[in-house]
Amino acid sequence: MIPVSIVIITKNEALLIGECLKSAALITDDIVVIDSGSTDGTLEIARQYGCRIYQENWEGYGANKNKGVALAHYDWILSIDGDEIADRRLIRSLHNLDFDDPRIVYDIKFRSYFGKKPIRFGEWGRNHHVRLFNRSQIKWAKAKVHETLLLPKGTIRKKTEGRLHHFSVQNIFECHNKAIYYARLSAAQYAKNGNKASFLKLYLSPSFVFVKNYILRLGFLDGWEGLVIAKMMFKNTRLKYYYLKQYEQGKFVRDENLPHHQHLFLNIDPFEK
Known part of the structure; x- marks a missing residue:
């Protein structure tokens, strides 16, 4: 395992959270789930994967992600959503990274899906986001929507291999x-x-x-x-x-x-x- 904590915010993610956590468990031994009142079995699935689960009131995407970051065991944070699944190429890439410089952030490519169909063009086909960072340098802005990371001057942006597969909508x-x-x-x-x-x-x-x-x-x-x-x-x-x-x-x-x-x-x- 690598010195990275995975932070996931959830509410009723039972449809995909199992696959999400299956890949997450190949990355780290510290998975933090910040849940805002799931009623569909999400938490039962999370417990099966040994996640540390915290029930929190909803204060917005950025604010709730920051709650998970503060509770993580490691300073390096990989932030993913309950409908996102790391592929094997990304997992291998993460295991080969150097975590010595806290100024580095890692930009990860996404593959978005409409149902089971991968979307390769348009806005969805171009998605990539910084999702791996060191909490000693960086935190989420407290926006309620379209949360962004506050990247200080001197941040070094690098890319990973592989993708997070985002099952955006089912229908x-x-x-x-x-x-x-x-x-x-x-x-x-x-x-x-x-x-x-x-x-x-x-x-x-x-x-x-x-x-x-x-x-x-x-x-x-x-x-x-x-x-x-x-x-x-x-x-x-x-x-x-x-x-x-x-x-x-x-x-x-x-x-x-x-x-x-x-x-x-x-x-x-x-x-x-």
Whole structure:
């Protein structure tokens, strides 16, 4: 095993968490699970793999990941999600890394899936993220959505071999629901940051996102799934600025006790009929 702790945040990940942990157990002897109220058997599966499990209230993606980082045994942290699986090439690569310099972060390639189909083009086909870092130097920003690592000056970025395989959505309905869910979270974050929903963002940005993903980045080569993903990205962009406009006009109801800090808008989805 290598001196790396794996940190996973979970809520109802039973569908894939077993495969996720099966690969994680080949990397380290310290797997930390930060769970926010799973009811589907996720925790029972995690216990089978000897994970250290902590029940925490949901405070956002970045904040909950930081909780896991603080509880890890090792300073080197590999952050993965419950629907991500390390392939054997990545596992071998991790075992051959040098962990002497805490300034280094490792950028890992992703392979995203729509159901069981690997997506090779469009935005999803280009994914890579820094997921391996030393906690003495780096932590997660406390954003509730699209969490990012705070990389100090002097950080050295390196790449690994292999991939994390991300089973993003199982079907078109999950794709649709995620577009709405993340649009709500993004709108709340934008409102907090003082962003405004301009005419260009409301009416031109969604179309640009579709064209960039489906045409310029060859998303159409992924067939039907590529079209669905491009439409989902259009919808997500359109909705997050629509909801931001609702914030600006005061047309929303806020409830901090909702799971994952979702917000209830008076008009949940203007495209739903």
